[in-house]
Amino acid sequence: MRSRRRPVRTASRVPILWVAVIVLGVATWFYYTHRAPVSGESIAVYYTKLDGTSLGAARVSLRPRAADESTAEHLHNTVFYAAVQAVAGPPNGIKAIRFPPATRVLGVGIDGSTATVDLSKDVEQQAGGTFGENGEFKALVYTLTGIRGIDAVQVTIDGARVQTLPGGHLELDEPLHRSDW
Amino acid sequence: MSRSTARTGRFAAALSIAAWISVAAPARADAPIVALYQGTTIRFAHVATGGGGLAIGVNDPGFQALLHGTGAWVTWKPGERYILITTSVPAVVSFAMGERRYDVGPITLEASFAPFERGKEAYLPFNEVLRALDLVLRQDGQIKVIQPQLAALDVRQEEGRVTLRAHGGAPLHPRIVRQSPNAITYAFDGIGTTLGGTRQVGAGGVRSIAISSSGSARNPSTFVTVTLEPGTAPQPPQSTGTNEVVLAFGGGAQPGRAEQTFAEDSPSPEPAPTSTGTSGPAIVTGVTTAPASDGVAVTIAISGDASYEWHRLRDPDNRFWVDVKNAQLQGAPIEQNLMTPLVSMRVRAIDPSTVRIALTLDGQKPVTLTPSDAGLIVNVGVEDVGDVPRSGTGSVGSVVAAGEQNAAPVTPAPLDTSGEDYSSPEDTTWKFGPHSQYVPTNPRLIVIDPGHGGSDRGTIHGGVSEADLTLDMAKRLRDLLIARGWQVKLTREADVDVYAPNDSAHDELQARVDVANKAGARVFVSIHANAFINSGPYGTTTYISKPDDVALARIVERQLAADGTKDDGVVKSHLYVTYHTRMPAVLVETAFLSNPSDYALLTSAAWRQKVAQEIADAIGEYARQYPVPNQPAQ
Numbered sequence: 001m002r003s004r005r006r007p008v009r010t011a012s013r014v015p016i017l018w019v020a021v022i023v024l025g026v027a028t029w030f031y032y033t034h035r036a037p038v039s040g041e042s043i044a045v046y047y048t049k050l051d052g053t054s055l056g057a058a059r060v061s062l063r064p065r066a067a068d069e070s071t072a073e074h075l076h077n078t079v080f081y082a083a084v085q086a087v088a089g090p091p092n093g094i095k096a097i098r099f100p101p102a103t104r105v106l107g108v109g110i111d112g113s114t115a116t117v118d119l120s121k122d123v124e125q126q127a128g129g130t131f132g133e134n135g136e137f138k139a140l141v142y143t144l145t146g147i148r149g150i151d152a153v154q155v156t157i158d159g160a161r162v163q164t165l166p167g168g169h170l171e172l173d174e175p176l177h178r179s180d181w
Numbered sequence: 182m183s184r185s186t187a188r189t190g191r192f193a194a195a196l197s198i199a200a201w202i203s204v205a206a207p208a209r210a211d212a213p214i215v216a217l218y219q220g221t222t223i224r225f226a227h228v229a230t231g232g233g234g235l236a237i238g239v240n241d242p243g244f245q246a247l248l249h250g251t252g253a254w255v256t257w258k259p260g261e262r263y264i265l266i267t268t269s270v271p272a273v274v275s276f277a278m279g280e281r282r283y284d285v286g287p288i289t290l291e292a293s294f295a296p297f298e299r300g301k302e303a304y305l306p307f308n309e310v311l312r313a314l315d316l317v318l319r320q321d322g323q324i325k326v327i328q329p330q331l332a333a334l335d336v337r338q339e340e341g342r343v344t345l346r347a348h349g350g351a352p353l354h355p356r357i358v359r360q361s362p363n364a365i366t367y368a369f370d371g372i373g374t375t376l377g378g379t380r381q382v383g384a385g386g387v388r389s390i391a392i393s394s395s396g397s398a399r400n401p402s403t404f405v406t407v408t409l410e411p412g413t414a415p416q417p418p419q420s421t422g423t424n425e426v427v428l429a430f431g432g433g434a435q436p437g438r439a440e441q442t443f444a445e446d447s448p449s450p451e452p453a454p455t456s457t458g459t460s461g462p463a464i465v466t467g468v469t470t471a472p473a474s475d476g477v478a479v480t481i482a483i484s485g486d487a488s489y490e491w492h493r494l495r496d497p498d499n500r501f502w503v504d505v506k507n508a509q510l511q512g513a514p515i516e517q518n519l520m521t522p523l524v525s526m527r528v529r530a531i532d533p534s535t536v537r538i539a540l541t542l543d544g545q546k547p548v549t550l551t552p553s554d555a556g557l558i559v560n561v562g563v564e565d566v567g568d569v570p571r572s573g574t575g576s577v578g579s580v581v582a583a584g585e586q587n588a589a590p591v592t593p594a595p596l597d598t599s600g601e602d603y604s605s606p607e608d609t610t611w612k613f614g615p616h617s618q619y620v621p622t623n624p625r626l627i628v629i630d631p632g633h634g635g636s637d638r639g640t641i642h643g644g645v646s647e648a649d650l651t652l653d654m655a656k657r658l659r660d661l662l663i664a665r666g667w668q669v670k671l672t673r674e675a676d677v678d679v680y681a682p683n684d685s686a687h688d689e690l691q692a693r694v695d696v697a698n699k700a701g702a703r704v705f706v707s708i709h710a711n712a713f714i715n716s717g718p719y720g721t722t723t724y725i726s727k728p729d730d731v732a733l734a735r736i737v738e739r740q741l742a743a744d745g746t747k748d749d750g751v752v753k754s755h756l757y758v759t760y761h762t763r764m765p766a767v768l769v770e771t772a773f774l775s776n777p778s779d780y781a782l783l784t785s786a787a788w789r790q791k792v793a794q795e796i797a798d799a800i801g802e803y804a805r806q807y808p809v810p811n812q813p814a815q
Contacts, residue, residue, distance in 0.1 A: 042521055044563070049474070050718055053752050056474050057563055059521045061289055063277040069262065077262040081275065084256050084263075088271045091286060092425065093335070093346070094474055100714075104267075105256055128640025128647065129711035130770050131718060134754045163687030164757055167637050169709075169724075169768070171757040173687070180726075180755035 043078070045085040046142040047096040048135030055142060058090050072110070075149050079115045080108045086143040087119070097135030100125040106158070114152040114175045115144050121158050123165070130169045134181075141176045152177050211235075216318065216325040217399060219351055219371065223247055223327070229304055233294030236304035239264060247327065251314050251350060252423035259301040266313065269423035270348065274313040276305055285313045287472060287520045315350030315424070317373065321398035329424075331374040331403045335471070336382055336390065342431040343385030345407070346421070353426040355418045358404070365415050366406040367428065373401035381466055383484055384555040386413030387430055463487035463508040463578065465536045465556075468515060468528045476522050476546070476562040481538055483508065483556035486578030491550065493571055499542040503550070503559065505577075510536045522546045522561045545569065552577045619729055619763050622701025624809040626668045627800060630693045630758060631655035632709035632768075635678030637689065640712035642774040643784075647710040648676060650783055654708050654771065657793035665801065672696045690757040697762050704733055704803065705766035706796060707758050710783055712775040719776035720747030724768040726760040733765040733803050740799040744792055746772050746779050765803075769796065 041064065044057040062081060065074045083105045089098040102122040109116040117140065126133055141153045152175035156162070163173040214225040214235075223246055227238025237244050239255050248254055252269030266274040272286035276296045283292055292306040311318055315332035318325060329350030337344050347353055347369075355367035379391040388408040396402045407415070409430065416429040463485030470479050483505060491503040514529035524541040531537045540561070542548075547562035552575050631651040633639030639647025652673070659669040672693040673679050680692035697705040711722065723738040725731060734751045742748040759766040771792050772779035782788040 052718065052722060052749060058287065058472060059563060060273070060275075060287060061284055061520065063262075063280050063282070066262065066277075066279065073262070080261060081263045081265065084265045084267065085273050088267045088273045091272060091472055092270055092421070094472065095717075097713075104254060107258065127712040127714045127775060129713060129773065129775075130709065130724060130754070130756065130768065131711045131713050131722070131773070134724075134752070134756075138754075163685065164690065166686055167633065167639065168686055169690075169754075169756045169758075171755050171760055176755060181753055 043082050043085075044143065044146050045082065045090070046139045046146070047086075047090045047094065047098075048139045050095045050097065052097070052131050052135055055139065056090070056094070056096070058094075060085055075147070076108065076110055078147055079110060079117075079144060079150060080105070082143050082147060083108055083115075083117045083140070086140045089139075097132055097139070099123060099136045110150075111154075113150055114154055115147075115150045116154040116156060117144070118156045118159055123157060126165060126168065128167060133165060133168055133170050137170055137172075137176060138181050141180070142178060145178050214325060216327050217321075218247060218250060218316075218327040219329070221250075225307075227302065227304075228307070229299070233306075235307040236294070236297070237307040237310065238302045238304050240302050247316075248314075251316070253314060257303050259298070264296055264303045264305060266310065268314060269425075272313075274310070276303075278303065283309065289520065315348065317375075319373075319398035324399065326398045328373045328398055328401055329371065331369055331372050331376060331392070331405075334376065334390070334392065334405065336380075336387070338385050342416070342429050343382070343387045344430075345390065345405070345428040346425065347405070347428065348425045350424065352424055353420075355405070355426060355428065359406075360415075362409075362411065364406055364408045366404055367418070369403040369405070371401065372403045373398075374403045376403075381484070383466075385430065386410040462534060463505070464511050465505055465508050465528070465538075466511045468526070468538055470517075470519060470523070470526065473560055476560060477519070479523075479526065479538070479540065479559040479561065481505065481557045481559065483577050486576070488574065488576045489552075489557060490574045491572060493542075493548065493569070495571075496545040499545055500539065501542055501548055501559075502537055502539040503557070504531070505536045505538070505557070507534055508536045509534070522563050550575065554578055619765070621703045621764055621809060623668070624703050625666075626670060626700055626702045627662055628670050628672065628697040628700060628702040628705045629655045629658055629662075630672040630697075630705065630707035632707055634673050634676050636683045637678065637686070640710060640774050642712065642780060645774060645780070645784055647712070647774060650710050650771075650774075650789070651708045652676060653786075654789045654793055657790055658706070658708070658796050661793055661797040662800065665797065667800070670696060670700055670702070687757070691761070694758055694761045697764060697766070702764050703809070704800060705758070705762045705764055706737075706800070707766070707768040708796075709768060709770045711770035711773045713773065714775075716773075716776050719773045719779040720749040721772060722749040722770045723751045724754050724756050724759060724770065725751060725766070726754065726756055727766070729765045730759060730767060732807055733799075734767045736803045736806070737767050737769065737796060737799040740795040740802070741769070741771075741792065744771075744795060745782055745788060 041062040042059045043062055045060055046055045046057050049056055062078060087099050087103055087105055090096050100122050104120040104122065106118040106120055108118070137155065144150050144153050154175045155172045161173055164171060211228050211230045214228055216223055216225065223243040225237060225241055225243040227241035229236040239257055253266055255264065255266045257264040262278050264276040268274060274283065274285050276283045278298060279295050281292050281295045282289055292309045294306055296303055296305050308318060311327065315330045317328050317330055319328050331347060331349045333348045335346040337346065349372050351372065353369055353372065355369055357365060358368045359366040374392060374394050376392045379389055381389050386409055388410060391406040392403065394401060394403045407430065413430050416431060419427045419429070421427050463483050465481060466484050467482045468479065470477055487508045488506045489503050490506065491501065493501040510528065510530045515526065517526045519526055521543040524543050527539045529537060542561060544565045547566045547569065549560040551558040551560070557577050633648040633651060637648065655671055659671060662669045678684055678689060680688040721741045721744055723734045723741065725734045738748065738751050756768055759768050772783050774780055774783055
């Protein structure tokens with residue numbers, strides 16, 4: 001008796017499985033195409049105003065931490081993102097002290113609570129005064145030390161530690177802190 | 182398991198795998214794309230399709246050439262999550278691996294597919310990248326064309342003139358094609374646009390701006406026609422950036438404040454209001470948002486006279502709204518999601534004579550309202566503040582232009598809590614280490630450091646070098662101090678390097694520090710001339726680094742405040758010479774060689790003598806106020 005019933009029960013399951021698979025497929029498709037954006041963090045990107053001392057800030061959004069991103073990777077990625085934003089500076093309409101136009105962030109590193117930012121040699125194309133140099137690095141340091149876990153910034157140029165910029169005034173061979181300003 | 186069940190299971194697994202592949206599989210390589218950009222043929226070889234659109238590899242030589250042509254660059258390394266493009270605006274276009282959402286400056290958008298990594302190269306959605314660079318990929322017959330766009334035209338009133346700041350995907354060279362006393366038309370050759378229609382401005386002598394385009398995908402032209410009030414004169418276009426030009430107009434008959442933005446997502450143009458007289462209703466002609474120096478400015482353009490009333494709710498319900506009364510809304514209601522410090526904005530008519538602009542704030546943000554004859558500007562700051570006013574009223578229109586006071590309370594200007602302003606001599610927020618308890622071994626010795634010299638000329642403007650000026654001022658100061666009984670040592674007496682010819686900046690600075698430290702000087706004064714990349718900044722700044730520097734710096738700054746240029750106060754910084762000298766030290770940036778009026782001062786011998794005199798007076802005053810123990814006051 002049992003052997004006769006089994007094919008009947010199996011046959012009745014087939015449409016159910018079909019429906020389940022289709023629902024699963026549609027749900028997967030719907031999830032990936034209609035999922036609501038996840039709220040991300042934002043960070044303050046500081047810039048030094050043209051009075052040479054006071055700071056302004058613009059907030060930029062940050063993607064939420066990815067599932068496969070470790071805490072250390074997330075910090076590294078955030079510092080990298082913030083450094084590029086700080087070096088780019090605020091939009092043109094905002095009057096600010098800016099890094100020399102072609103200055104790029106070549107890479108970042110984290111050692112404890114110190115972030116190392118490697119800048120391209122274009123940063124050496126300074127106008128010559130303390131004004132620009134002071135405002136640029138103040139904004140960079142404030143931006144990066146606004147990230148939880150970072151309290152100092154070591155600047156390198158083309159991968160090398162430098163003591164000052166050529167003809168410069170600011171000491172760069174030690175990590176810079178907010179308290180330096 | 183029966184055979185049919187097994188078959189069903191296998192089918193379900195296959196379907197699931199297929200579904201996963203359709204969603205998450207990397208795109209496949211595709212044939213190269215050849216496109217024209219600014220008359221140059223670019224071949225894009227690292228392209229892929231299949232992820233939902235056309236993807237471009239960031240290492241593609243063609244893509245790199247395109248970025249270079251637009252003044253942009255990409256920052257990414259294998260393994261990095263963010264792929265960041267810095268544009269010429271400057272703005273950072275940020276993509277994240279595996280995320281469809283991306284940002285162009287403060288604006289978050291969603292791409293047709295997420296960036297992916299393949300073969301140690303990041304692939305980005307090409308069309309979205311082009312759009313962020315103010316470019317569009319168009320087809321011209323069999324040829325693909327990357328067409329630069331006139332992407333934005335910001336209308337502002339700056340320093341008594343109205344400016345149109347145009348930004349596009351290539352260098353902009355506006356050409357006047359038609360001009361009359363009442364209108365001027367500029368052509369932007371080679372530039373297309375999706376902007377179009379007419380905007381009413383009605384301020385600063387500019388009545389309206391109309392944008393149109395013509396030509397083929399390969400040879401487009403965009404025309405901007407500005408209709409002017411009588412007596413308003415156009416000024417020559419001025420390039421202000423790689424892909425930016427400013428068209429300025431001055432001498433208008435109706436000075437006012439205008440701030441509108443043509444942007445690609447602008448609503449369709451609406452007919453101009455027919456009546457703006459004081460007796461009829463006012464017209465809210467547009468509401469735009471733009472980044473401001475300390476947050477976001479919401480500009481409500483209002484034609485005619487109106488009163489307004491605003492309210493805000495208490496945190497955590499951070500809604501703010503302003504009702505413009507006796508007013509009608511021109512165009513469709515607006516509903517926008519915005520970036521912090523705003524969350525969203527709604528503009529609509531709540532009854533036939535009231536237009537409501539409702540903002541949802543991202544926290545208890547400071548709000549400042551500035552009425553004018555052209556409307557109302559609502560500034561929303563970034564940093565949260567404490568308790569704030571909850572309501573107020575005011576007027577816009579001719580009553581403001583006539584100087585009538587708004588009796589209504591408005592939110593006080595936000596404190597700039599995002600940064601510190603050290604200009605106040607009473608400021609006590611500096612964070613220093615402990616005082617050094619420095620006792621000079623030679624309390625009658627002053628070390629003066631003429632900045633730069635020898636192989637380092639410092640800044641040079643108009644043939645005048647900083648090194649020469651600083652030596653001149655140092656010698657003048659030396660003579661004054663010696664006449665007053667001080668001993669003086671200069672770190673350099675001539676135009677030479679202090680350490681060695683062509684030495685490093687560090688060796689040079691350390692050598693200057695060594696002169697003062699080894700001599701056990703009473704104070705150290707380094708004299709400089711400042712400079713910047715443009716001629717705007719000017720003034721005198723006194724820099725310090727240590728607690729012991731503060732008293733000396735404040736006296737020096739006070740003396741120099743009357744030197745004829747702006748007093749920029751005392752500024753703390755990590756400057757080498759002030760940081761490493763053991764005695765009280767200051768670095769005085771006397772004036773800006775890059776500023777014309779400061780340049781005139783610096784090149785005046787009488788002014789340099791005056792500066793030397795003021796520093797000498799400051800040193801004397803400092804010595805009197807802070808005598809060295811067991812030493813007579815100077």
